[in-house]
Amino acid sequence: METTSAAQPHRLSAIASFHAHIYFDDATRTEAARLRQWMADRFLVTLGRWHDALVGPHERPMYQVAFAVDVFPVLVPWLMLNHGRLSVLVHPNTTEPLADHTAHALWIGSPLGIRSEKLPSHGEAELAREPNTTPTIAA
Ligand code: ZN
Numbered sequence: 001m002e003t004t005s006a007a008q009p010h011r012l013s014a015i016a017s018f019h020a021h022i023y024f025d026d027a028t029r030t031e032a033a034r035l036r037q038w039m040a041d042r043f044l045v046t047l048g049r050w051h052d053a054l055v056g057p058h059e060r061p062m063y064q065v066a067f068a069v070d071v072f073p074v075l076v077p078w079l080m081l082n083h084g085r086l087s088v089l090v091h092p093n094t095t096e097p098l099a100d101h102t103a104h105a106l107w108i109g110s111p112l113g114i115r116s117e118k119l120p121s122h123g124e125a126e127l128a129r130e131p132n133t134t135p136t137i138a139a
Contacts (some may be wrong), residue, residue, distance in 0.1 A: 014094040016126055017067065018071070018091065019067075019093065020079060020089070021058060021089040022035060022065065023061070023086060023112060025060060029061075036063065040135070041136060041137045043071060043075050043078075043133060044067075044068075044135055045065050046130065047063065047064075048063050048066065057101055059113045059114070060087075066126075066128065067128065067131075079108050080108055086109055087108070087110050087112050089105055089114075095122055095123060096121065096122060097120050097122075097123045098119040098121045102119075
């Protein structure tokens with residue numbers, strides 16, 4: 001008997017946007033700042049505030065990079081090449097915040113923990129916001 005016949009894969013259209021969270025500590029803060037400037041110069045993204053204090057499900061200071069679905073195939077490979085010693089969490093934004101940050105996420109560099117108890121199972125999918133960068137350099 002097939003028990004999975006009713007299961008369907010998630011549709012790509014479930015992804016409203018993406019985030020990359022760039023984690024740093026005292027030893028890597030300068031590298032995080034340099035990476036942020038490199039991204040600002042190269043990609044149409046929304047760079048979030050620096051969070052030196054822990055926020056949300058994150059276990060280390062970080063800043064967020066929000067971007068549209070069509071930026072993923074250029075920004076994510078570029079981060080693979082250029083993250084240096086920094087850990088980066090890339091996750092989709094769907095209506096499932098908990099899964100987005102865990103089962104649906106990918107890590108570039110060393111994976112860190114996620115405080116999953118801080119994340120709801122369901123919520124509003126976050127649409128891409130107005131970019132705040134003006135890229136002038138080809139990636
Ligand atoms: Zn996020």
